Amino acid sequence: MTTAAETSSDRSVLPITERYRLLGWLRRNLFSDAFNSILTLVALVFLFFVARNLLRWAFATAEWGVIPANFNLIMRGQYPATEAWRLWLVIYLLGAVVGVTWRLISGQFSGVARLLLTIPFFLMLIPFFSMGTRLNLFITAVASAAGYYIEGYLPIQRRGRAAVYFILAYLVIMLLLLRGVGAEDGPMPPVSPILWGGLLLSLLLAFFGITLSFPLGVALALGRQSQLPAIRVMSVIYIEFIRGVPLISLLFMGQVMLQLFLPDGFPLVDRVLRALVAITLFSAAYTAENVRGGLQSIPRGQYEAAQALGLSAYQSTINIILPQALRAVIPVLVGQFISLFKDTTLVALVGIFDLLGIARTILANPDWLGTHQEVYAIIAVLFWIFSYSMSYASRRLERRLGVGVR
Amino acid sequence: MSENETEGEIIICQDVCKWFGDFQALKDCSLRVKAQEVVVIIGPSGSGKSTFIRCINRLEEHQTGEIVVDGIPLTRDVRNIEQIRSETGMVFQQFNLFPHLTVLENITLAPIQVRKMKKEEAQDTAMSLLNRVGIPEQADKHPGQLSGGQQQRVAIARSLAMSPKIMLFDEPTSALDPEMIKEVLDVMQELAESGMTMLVVTHEMGFAREVADRIVFMDAGEIVEVGTPEHFFTNAQHDRTKLFLSQIL
Ligand SMILES: Nc1ncnc2c1ncn2[C@@H]1O[C@H](COP(=O)(O)OP(=O)(O)OP(=O)(O)O)[C@@H](O)[C@H]1O
Ligand SMILES: [Mg+2]
Numbered sequence: 001m002t003t004a005a006e007t008s009s010d011r012s013v014l015p016i017t018e019r020y021r022l023l024g025w026l027r028r029n030l031f032s033d034a035f036n037s038i039l040t041l042v043a044l045v046f047l048f049f050v051a052r053n054l055l056r057w058a059f060a061t062a063e064w065g066v067i068p069a070n071f072n073l074i075m076r077g078q079y080p081a082t083e084a085w086r087l088w089l090v091i092y093l094l095g096a097v098v099g100v101t102w103r104l105i106s107g108q109f110s111g112v113a114r115l116l117l118t119i120p121f122f123l124m125l126i127p128f129f130s131m132g133t134r135l136n137l138f139i140t141a142v143a144s145a146a147g148y149y150i151e152g153y154l155p156i157q158r159r160g161r162a163a164v165y166f167i168l169a170y171l172v173i174m175l176l177l178l179r180g181v182g183a184e185d186g187p188m189p190p191v192s193p194i195l196w197g198g199l200l201l202s203l204l205l206a207f208f209g210i211t212l213s214f215p216l217g218v219a220l221a222l223g224r225q226s227q228l229p230a231i232r233v234m235s236v237i238y239i240e241f242i243r244g245v246p247l248i249s250l251l252f253m254g255q256v257m258l259q260l261f262l263p264d265g266f267p268l269v270d271r272v273l274r275a276l277v278a279i280t281l282f283s284a285a286y287t288a289e290n291v292r293g294g295l296q297s298i299p300r301g302q303y304e305a306a307q308a309l310g311l312s313a314y315q316s317t318i319n320i321i322l323p324q325a326l327r328a329v330i331p332v333l334v335g336q337f338i339s340l341f342k343d344t345t346l347v348a349l350v351g352i353f354d355l356l357g358i359a360r361t362i363l364a365n366p367d368w369l370g371t372h373q374e375v376y377a378i379i380a381v382l383f384w385i386f387s388y389s390m391s392y393a394s395r396r397l398e399r400r401l402g403v404g405v406r
Numbered sequence: 407m408s409e410n411e412t413e414g415e416i417i418i419c420q421d422v423c424k425w426f427g428d429f430q431a432l433k434d435c436s437l438r439v440k441a442q443e444v445v446v447i448i449g450p451s452g453s454g455k456s457t458f459i460r461c462i463n464r465l466e467e468h469q470t471g472e473i474v475v476d477g478i479p480l481t482r483d484v485r486n487i488e489q490i491r492s493e494t495g496m497v498f499q500q501f502n503l504f505p506h507l508t509v510l511e512n513i514t515l516a517p518i519q520v521r522k523m524k525k526e527e528a529q530d531t532a533m534s535l536l537n538r539v540g541i542p543e544q545a546d547k548h549p550g551q552l553s554g555g556q557q558q559r560v561a562i563a564r565s566l567a568m569s570p571k572i573m574l575f576d577e578p579t580s581a582l583d584p585e586m587i588k589e590v591l592d593v594m595q596e597l598a599e600s601g602m603t604m605l606v607v608t609h610e611m612g613f614a615r616e617v618a619d620r621i622v623f624m625d626a627g628e629i630v631e632v633g634t635p636e637h638f639f640t641n642a643q644h645d646r647t648k649l650f651l652s653q654i655l
Contacts, residue, residue: 299502304502307464309491309520309564310489310520315519
């Protein structure tokens, strides 16, 4: 025995748990002592039963038929089927814009981007999709590849500006396509936002809620630090008022009270826009508080250095203070935006058919009685996919912007 | 500097007083600095040295007395303040570089924004300044990647990029490790020899003795004594000055 042990140590052979990394990992992390081992076993048993019941439900009990039957409703609500091509066009263009701007935003193409390109192909595998849907997904993939290819041909110094123009143009075109232009019997008849619904509406509410509330929030945060008492007081009152009120009550106020503040005949007639206003005003107050945290983290020396160089207050805010303050609060802001995305479900309570609202209409339909589990599970998965993508993207962005920060 | 006697005085401070609340940090400080003169300010901690030079570019506001910089009276008028600031460079103890910008961007920012200089021109100027302070190879790094001495030299280059007529230094070497002090002092000495008007708060007596035209001794918010280096180190008049010098020499 001794000789064997000696020879093995001479050959510097590690103990068996170290030789195989998996075993070593298991030992260190899950079975390091008796108590840990017991905890591990209990957790395993628990996980086993949960997983078994879940799988049994998913593959045996669940009536998934409700999802394909209502798929269009879940995706786009009451948006007319005859106009669905406009939505596909919006998606193609989205693919193209992602392709064009990808390298700039993520800083690289390989890896993640290829993964991103494969998403349409994975979606094509969903069994109940029609050939038309698959073709549309394929075109989307082609469009993003083309977008990426085109970006490679832009002169390097122009790429940043080009990306901004592409995104702005996309937003305008997207809204025109969704909303429609021209006569009722023209090629692109208007579709009232009341008819928009499902995932389409949830994403739009979240996107515009975020992009509109962000500048407002930054302005409020700066206003709160302003030298001018009137601006400071107004910002504080606004922020503190909004933060003291639940979103749902703002949504109801938006539906019934907004017209009190607007001139007669102001075209904020439809519910969806009113809800968007409420969401934006709500989110701006939270953005302001988060950005204020970033502003306070900037040392006084930065302001002084900017002043000593002769920069005006505006110039130093734009070039020195805000870039550092915003960078410091990216994680908090993204967290806030993710909860905003999830909070958009509250619009279901004021009669708007976002994902959750659509789920409730499907479940109210006698044909689909008793399918709550399936419908809510799918809604949850859809939310999770988008929320997780946002937090993943923010982590990448942080790492990319992390260069050179103290 | 007798040959400069004919040139005008570029900084005039007359009876400047400054209070922080009830505490008087500057008491009737008067000082006249001629163009191209190098004035070193010394004094014990808390004597008001920083406050005094920070009043000259309005990082602190004085309450009574008069400050005129290059013929521009320092008043509440924002245009005057911005004009004085763009003609006055300042170097801080803590460097205060902008951490989110590269070295080159740190230097070109103010010329582009304030002087409306073309980007290429600003970059050329910045590169020649980086050559002058001896670190052209660091242009594309971020400040966090540089040593303290290198950062302070970037800060000097950043101020010089505005082509200031006056440079203010507030203890530029106090935050540096000993082996880096010399590289910064060398740059400052070269700057002094090139004819820059400089106001320097420092504890580096070697620098004061060698480079200063005049030394100002401050204590408890007052300018106690002003004189040439020889005068100071051989023949100081006031007891407070003698006491201070005996403590640090
Ligand atoms: N913002 C402020 N508020 C209140 N008091 C201040 C402020 N800044 C400076 N003081 C006080 O004014 C006095 C002069 O300060 P100052 O920073 O000018 O001294 P200093 O001579 O530069 O000292 P050191 O050598 O330590 O830098 C000190 O007593 C200080 O406590
Ligand atoms: Mg000081």
